[in-house]
Amino acid sequence: MTTHFSALRGKNVILGVTGSIACYKAVDIASKLVQAGAVVDTVMTRSAQQFVSSLTFRSLTHRSVVTDLFDAESDDAVEHVALALRADVVLIAPATANVIAKIANGFADDALTAVVLATNAPVLLAPAMEGRMWANAAMRQNVSTLESRGFSFIGPAEGRLASGEMGRGRLEETSTVLNALYEAIGGGSAGDLAGMHVVVSAGGTQEPIDPVRIITNRSSGKQGYAIAEAARDRGARVTLVTAPTALTDPDLIEVVKVGSARDMLASVESALRAGADALVMAAAVADWEPASAAGQKMKKTWETRMTLELTKTPDILATVRELPGVKVGFAAETEDLLGNAKEKLSRKGLDLIVANDVSATDAGFNVDNNRVVILDRDGAQEELPLMSKRDVADRILDRVRGIVDARR
Numbered sequence: 001m002t003t004h005f006s007a008l009r010g011k012n013v014i015l016g017v018t019g020s021i022a023c024y025k026a027v028d029i030a031s032k033l034v035q036a037g038a039v040v041d042t043v044m045t046r047s048a049q050q051f052v053s054s055l056t057f058r059s060l061t062h063r064s065v066v067t068d069l070f071d072a073e074s075d076d077a078v079e080h081v082a083l084a085l086r087a088d089v090v091l092i093a094p095a096t097a098n099v100i101a102k103i104a105n106g107f108a109d110d111a112l113t114a115v116v117l118a119t120n121a122p123v124l125l126a127p128a129m130e131g132r133m134w135a136n137a138a139m140r141q142n143v144s145t146l147e148s149r150g151f152s153f154i155g156p157a158e159g160r161l162a163s164g165e166m167g168r169g170r171l172e173e174t175s176t177v178l179n180a181l182y183e184a185i186g187g188g189s190a191g192d193l194a195g196m197h198v199v200v201s202a203g204g205t206q207e208p209i210d211p212v213r214i215i216t217n218r219s220s221g222k223q224g225y226a227i228a229e230a231a232r233d234r235g236a237r238v239t240l241v242t243a244p245t246a247l248t249d250p251d252l253i254e255v256v257k258v259g260s261a262r263d264m265l266a267s268v269e270s271a272l273r274a275g276a277d278a279l280v281m282a283a284a285v286a287d288w289e290p291a292s293a294a295g296q297k298m299k300k301t302w303e304t305r306m307t308l309e310l311t312k313t314p315d316i317l318a319t320v321r322e323l324p325g326v327k328v329g330f331a332a333e334t335e336d337l338l339g340n341a342k343e344k345l346s347r348k349g350l351d352l353i354v355a356n357d358v359s360a361t362d363a364g365f366n367v368d369n370n371r372v373v374i375l376d377r378d379g380a381q382e383e384l385p386l387m388s389k390r391d392v393a394d395r396i397l398d399r400v401r402g403i404v405d406a407r408r
């Protein structure tokens with residue numbers, strides 16, 4: 001799945017990589033940055049090259065990698081100064097104890113430290129080292145010197161360290177590093193949904209019959225994930241409440257994983273009670289659940305028929321109807337699309353309903369495109385042509401934005 005952080009698109013990011021065992025994680029960071037559309041220039045210290053080859057970064061970023069102050073892959077003798085000047089942000093991940101000490105003291109004896117001295121861009125350091133090194137008095141002093149000069153630290157995290165010991169010193173998770181980078185370049189305050197909290201549900205709920213069997217549906221979760229990502233890219237804080245899907249967790253989004261319709265109700269309700277501006281219910285929530293799930297796996301018998309008694313699941317939209325926020329529902333229908341959608345819109349007290357015909361083969365379940373009609377309370381119908389789920393997401397969010405504005 002492509003990661004979209006619009007604020008990173010076209011931004012010049014210098015990725016500094018230093019000699020820590022956590023270097024392999026910098027490869028993932030580089031890959032995610034490139035996917036987000038950033039222009040990534042990697043600057044590696046000599047020690048970092050003991051851990052990962054420059055070829056790895058060159059292949060991922062499609063750009064030359066600076067490995068030595070005197071031996072830049074480009075013929076440009078002032079390569080480090082040119083890089084420093086055009087950088088929008090410098091991220092050093094992992095940052096060793098050594099590089100932190102050198103930067104704190106103004107050293108410039110390799111390409112990376114020279115870039116840091118020469119740049120006006122924000123510099124973020126994601127340290128990785130043994131807990132004792134991070135706790136050392138010299139390190140404490142270096143960190144506070146750098147913080148007082150405006151450098152930002154991302155982590156380190158607590159957990160299992162390369163030595164096998166537990167402690168503070170782990171390189172932060174890629175998503176946390178990217179989140180901090182995104183904030184540093186103003187991603188969180190950019191976009192027309194900045195300041196909004198959007199709750200999105202996705203996927204098909206799973207209703208247990210017994211510990212191994214479930215009732216579920218064909219929802220892939222793609223439309224809900226596209227809405228969550230589009231809202232994030234437009235600056236919203238996003239909570240994605242998702243039933244199981246085959247999709248990767250999107251970065252910079254709070255992902256709440258649920259199973260059944262009841263679990264989804266509890267998580268959606270608590271996200272809304274925490275304060276949300278909009279709820280987009282793109283999940284395919286089961287209408288029925290087994291009246292009682294068996295505690296043990298049900299045994300095969302010689303009977304040719306078996307009856308499963310079902311009861312109605314709680315209606316999520318009806319339950320949260322009185323909570324503040326714009327409510328958007330989906331109507332997945334195989335017949336009388338608009339009639340059924342209108343009835344659902346008024347019965348559930350929604351602001352908008354997105355109707356889609358899931359019997360079509362080029363749109364709807366498990367494909368990347370959708371063809372929908374957006375209906376509102378005033379009876380207006382916006383019929384959209386076949387388009388990507390991402391584009392459908394943006395059209396829905398345009399309407400949500402309009403309703404939020406009108407209520408302000």
Ligand SMILES: Cc1cc2nc3c(=O)[nH]c(=O)nc-3n(C[C@H](O)[C@H](O)[C@H](O)COP(=O)(O)O)c2cc1C
Binds near residue numbers: 020021022048096130
């Ligand atoms: C196997 C191995 C793992 C290392 N891991 C780390 C580490 O996680 N953090 C750290 O600060 N230093 C670590 N070091 C020590 C640094 O590589 C060493 O201090 C080096 O001088 C750092 O150079 P640089 O900051 O220019 O990359 C490690 C060394 C070895 C041999």
